Each structure stands twice: as structure tokens, then as C-alpha cells.
Amino acid sequence: MAKPLHILAALALLSATAAIGSSVIAQDRGVKGLRDTPINQLDAAPDLYKQSTPAEGFGRSYRQQPPLIPHKIDGYQISTDNNACMTCHDWPGNTRVHAPKISETHYVDRQGARLDKVAGTRYFCTQCHVPQADAKPLVGNTFENATQVK
Template identity: 40%
Template sequence: MKNLVSLRFIAAALLCGLVLSLSTVEVRSQDAGPPIANLRGMTPLDQEATPPRIPQTEETDRRRARNYPEQPPTIPHRIDGYQLDANVNQCLSCHARSRVSESGAPMISITHFMDRDGQFLATVSARRYFCNQCHVTQDRVAPMVGNSFVDIDSLLAIENSKAN
């Protein structure tokens, strides 16, 4: 009995699929409404958009302010062509504890020397070798969408001014 119900269900589903595939829906351009701007600009979905130029990476030596506690710092230089894999981590050629005095780069965080149990290690933890999983470069581009982000310090200042 159970197999018969399953067989009937499959047959009904196939029949519905056949009916839907045979029916055609005509969409007229007047029904579509006005075009809506999105990240593709005003290019319709059925047309190929002209891709934007590849942006330049910011190349500065200044450290950016962080927006929240424990935010990974951004990378202030290009990393095109850097080898970052389980065997080689080119970031450590400047940011390793033994290289910071000659490179002038900041040392990687002490948290990168901890294993998953919170124990400190003598070398960088194996789970911390893929730097650009958390750290990203910054490109010189205009924002694609509006942003009303307010950092915690600004929020606290607003709250304190309201309280006084």
C-alpha cells in the first residue's frame, strides 16, 4: 500500500511537471515596470554589462582604525602573487616575530600562537596560516551601496551626551 501511494505521488508530480513545461508564459515589457538600478547598474539581466576597471590597491603604511574589538586589521599593501598555503606563508617573511625588527612591519598577534585549546605555542599555529581569510587589502573605490555604520565609540558618545 505504501509503495502504491509513493508511485501515485511520483506520477502526479511528473504530470504536473509536464503540464508546467508545456505551458508558456508571455511576459510583455510593459508588464515589467520601470528598470531598477542595482549593482549591475541599469543593464538588463539579459544583456552583458561592461565590467568596471580593476581597482588599484591602497598602498599606505598607516594603520587604519578598527571599528569593533577583535576586528582583524586590514592589509595596507598589495599581496598580488603572495604564496599563502600550508607549505609557504609569504606574510611571515615580514610579520614573523623574528623579522619585524628588520622589516618594520607589525608582528602578528599573539593570538596566532595559540592552538584550539588556548595553549600557547612557540611558532604560529597551523590553523593561522591562511592570512587573507580574515585580513583583506583595501581598494581605491567608491562605495557600491550606502553605509550608515556607526562605531561603538560614537554610539557611546551620543548616549553620554543624551544622559547629560
């Protein structure tokens, strides 16, 4: 059943007022959107950053942190029938290329059973492990790592 037109118009007006209201509040509090350009204009392309690949790897900010990836991963595809990361990070292949073996926790399934292959819950590596670039944070923050807050 179609809604009467005047109700639709009232709803549209209400949501427009709410949108304007919240953007005014956001401005008052000094909050800025990531997009500077008006919505009907093209935004400038974001800066390109070179991936950081420190030979000594990255430090961890807290004990349970998935380690960051210290090498390029552009060519390593992860699909349902092939996981290129595992060529180097599963035992015994890892010993040939001197890569760290995936953590023992990655061979344990949701029920706590130990498996001889990577658990499905850990299959898509880049859900947790990511490359890094030495880029300015998009939004300022006061993050301190676990050793700094002690």
C-alpha cells in the same frame, strides 16, 4: 522513477511565478540588484580601483577588528607548505623588515595551547586581513564605528 510530465510542468510554473513575484516585491521596496543589465547581455566591466596603501596604516572601527592590510599583497602566496606573509610577520623575521609581529592570539590553538608557530586556524591570513581601495560602497549603509555609537 520519472515524475509525470504534468507535475513537472506545474512545479516549473510555480517556481517561475514565485521568482516573478519576489522580483516585483523587491522593486516595490526600492531594492535594486547589483546587476543592471538583462541576464542575456554582457555587463560592463566594473571600475578598477587602485589599492589604498596609506603609510600610517588604517584605523580600526572596533577593538577586535583584524587590521586592514596597508601594503600590496599581489606577490605573496599562501600555500599549504609556504606562507609568504610569515616571512615578514613572524618573529624574529619581522624585526629585520620592521613589520608588526602577528598578534599573540595567532599562536594559540583551538584548545587554548600556546604554540611556537602560527596556529592552523590563523594560517590563511586573508580570511581575515584584507587590502582596501577607496571605492564607493556597492550598497549604501549607515555603519558607524565603535567610537561613533558610544
